[in-house]
Amino acid sequence: MARRAKVGRLNTLESDRLIALITVCEEAVSLFENDVAAAAAGWMSSPVRGLGSKRPIDMLGTRMERKRS
Structure with a gap:
């Protein structure tokens, strides 16, 4: 975000x-x-059992991970 703030978009x-x-x-x-x-x-x-013991923040990396959850 900091790098893009300099560019403006x-x-x-x-x-x-x-x-x-x-x-x-x-x-x-x-x-x-x-x-x-x-x-x-x-x-x-925190790891969530319903997400396969993954942290919700870690599942935001790709669209596929977001759609699975």
Whole structure:
């Protein structure tokens, strides 16, 4: 993000990843009743059994990983 801030725009892949991150973060915060700390530190950063013991934040890397979950 810091590199792109100098240029002033994101490429398509970067935009896609940023939108995915924002969407997942908003949903996690909603799930945890607007408790941002619980959503970010608790769920996003911890292995989740339903995701094959992967951390949700790690599953945002590719579109295929996002669609599987």
